[in-house]
Amino acid sequence: MNNLSSLSTYDVLRQHGVDRRDFLRFCVTTAAAMGLEASMVPTVVAAMETKPRIPVIWLHGLECTCCSESFIRSSHPIAQDIILNMISLDYDDTLQAAAGFQVEAIRKKLIKDHPGGYLLAVEGNAPTKDGGVYCTVGGDTFLNVLKETAEHAKAIVAWGSCASNGCVQAAHPNPTGAMPVHKLITDKPIINVPGCPPIAEVMTGVLTYILIFDALPELDRIGRPKMFYGQRIHDKCYRRAFFDAGQFVESWDDDGARKGWCLYKMGCRGPTTYNSCSTFKWNNGVSFPIGSGHGCIGCSEAGFWDNGPFYQRLSNVVVPGIDATPNTIGEVLGAAAVIGVGSHLVSTVVRQNARKIHVDDTPPADSKGE
Amino acid sequence: MAKVIQPFDPKDVVAHPEAYFRRAYVWQVPVRLTHWVNALCVTVLFLTGLYIASPILAPSGEPAHHFVMGRIRQIHFAAGIIFVISFLVRIYWFWAGNNYARSGFPFVWRASWWRDLFRQATDYLKLERGHVHLGHNALGGSAYTFFVIFLGWVQIFTGLALYSETNPAGTLNKLFGWVIPLLGNSYRTHMIHHLVAWAFPIFALLHIYIVTYDSTQYGNGLITSIISGYKFYRQGDIRNDEWLS
Structure with missing residues (x-):
């Protein structure tokens, strides 16, 4: 294993029969995807040729494995092959061949062999209620496994919305007390790659960056890489022109829907969602939700499950016992104010002595503000 | 000693106004100006926001031939920026202006403020002329502090944070972008911004009613004072401002 980890990406690729032309093509594509200048391509190539691959421990907590599914479907076969060879994926309980006690033994050995040298990729999050019993791996709670593995990690990559912000299992009322990684581990550099799942190219882009520069990419306030989560879907949406023009789909089968107008009024969360869907798209760039005529549901945003219904622009405000949109609340309070004012006005008119005027006999003094 | 005149004789008032009224310059130019700029901006902001x-x-x-939503958003953002500037000018005038410019502040540490608050609330409920103030009374001041200042800040912070999303690398985002993660996410920030916006028409309703009530019941020229700056008072009225430092 040590031996494998010390090989560079290029070495491994050559062993797998990838020729140099394809390898260079991959380097150029990756550099472009990360927004690097052409002059940076040699750096990418050099890094791939010389740097030993990063050992990666990939943990699975409370999740659906959609991140892994997305990851192994990176757009080009060559890229997929390269990515899986680029990192030394030494532990991934859903992908590796080993099973049972053997698997956990590998993880413990890796921690011992590469203290502070491996990258921890976490897919899913850890339930914290009742001692974390709602997710166990190999007889131990995932909470313990996560903490134990994170302790000697170089950095942590939180894959997907589960690990980054909690996703569905942390949605109200969060029965298992599921918490995203950054709330459980506070002493390690963590990069959040939200999305349900994140786009494959975004995942590979993040790993490539770490491999090449041996550092985490520039992160925003909530730990997301700026290069992929710097803008809202809305900002790059090809339907944006319809938004600015004021042309909106009103129902799923109207004329606007056929003409591909903006889905804002159908509840599209594009204006409030930071992701690269409108640039990278999905499935080899085939399409993305808005491209297929369905609004974005905001799957890469914290708490997106609690911002429903997905097909309403304004969600319901949770007031105990009442489901109401902000407009309903405003209208009810407004009506209450009208009633209050109206009753005061009526009482004033009815009560004649309100018009009595009290006057002092003493001569007036000058005002302070004169 | 106070005596009760009923009914009020308009001829006598015209003949001897000085026996009834004194005029005081209360609202200085920046106070009146920011009031009307705010009123206009809030109206535009609420309607374009809806x-x-x-x-x-x-x-x-x-x-390509239309820019309806884009134009409405431009108007909303422009009105928002004007509101922020007006708000800041008014805050500056809180210190620079006369005592009346500060009279709306909730002086919660003063017993006299609490007495005035209670007295004003019961005056309104009893429908009596009550105690006339030259500046704000404590109840009015509390309403302005909550609706205009506090919720105004909420709208300014959430509004600028949402506006800054259009340029995530910009200065506005550096200054106000933190609001979004603080409130959870961009969507929730929109929701809070929208929900709080409803407080403003409700405030406008209460405000317009109560100044009309005060103006007619107290005969203090309250409504015209926000245009001219002058308020009228009668002897004895001035004492109700004593809790102001």
Whole structure:
């Protein structure tokens, strides 16, 4: 294993029969995807040729494995092959061949062999209620496994919305007390790659960056890489022109829907969602939700499950016992104010002595503000 | 000693106004100016905000020929920026202006403020002329502090944070971008911004009613004072401002 980890990406690729032309093509594509200048391509190539691959421990907590599914479907076969060879994926309980006690033994050995040298990729999050019993791996709670593995990690990559912000299992009322990684581990550099799942190219882009520069990419306030989560879907949406023009789909089968107008009024969360869907798209760039005529549901945003219904622009405000949109609340309070004012006005008119005027006999003094 | 005149004789008032009224310059120019700028901006902001949340016009034809939503958003943002500037000018005038410019502040540490608050509330409920103030009374001041200042800050911070999303690398984002993660996410920030916006028409309703009531019941020229700056008072009225430092 040590031996494998010390090989560079290029070495491994050559062993797998990838020729140099394809390898260079991959380097150029990756550099472009990360927004690097052409002059940076040699750096990418050099890094791939010389740097030993990063050992990666990939943990699975409370999740659906959609991140892994997305990851192994990176757009080009060559890229997929390269990515899986680029990192030394030494532990991934859903992908590796080993099973049972053997698997956990590998993880413990890796921690011992590469203290502070491996990258921890976490897919899913850890339930914290009742001692974390709602997710166990190999007889131990995932909470313990996560903490134990994170302790000697170089950095942590939180894959997907589960690990980054909690996703569905942390949605109200969060029965298992599921918490995203950054709330459980506070002493390690963590990069959040939200999305349900994140786009494959975004995942590979993040790993490539770490491999090449041996550092985490520039992160925003909530730990997301700026290069992929710097803008809202809305900002790059090809339907944006319809938004600015004021042309909106009103129902799923109207004329606007056929003409591909903006889905804002159908509840599209594009204006409030930071992701690269409108640039990278999905499935080899085939399409993305808005491209297929369905609004974005905001799957890469914290708490997106609690911002429903997905097909309403304004969600319901949770007031105990009442489901109401902000407009309903405003209208009810407004009506209450009208009633209050109206009753005061009526009482004033009815009560004649309100018009009595009290006057002092003493001569007036000058005002302070004169 | 106070005596009760009933009914009020208009001829006598015209003949001997000085026996009834004194005039005091209360609201200085920046106070009046920011009041009207705020009133205009809040009206524009509320109406354009409702439109942005629920755009009802649907121009037909090619999108290149229309800019309806874009224009409404531009107006909303422009009004928002003007509101912020007016708000800051008013805050500056809180210190620079006369005592009346500060009279709306909730002096919660003073017993006299609490007495005035209670007294004003019961005056309104008893429908009596009560105690006339030259500046704000404690109840009015509390309403302005909550609706205009506190909720105004909420709208300014959430509004600028949402506006800054259009340029995530910009200065505005550095200054106000932190609001979004603080409130959870961009969507929730929109929701809070929208929900709080409803407080402003409710405030406007209460405000316009109560100044009309005060103006007619107290005969203090309250409504015209926000245009001219002058308020009228009668002897004895001035004492109710004593809790102001």
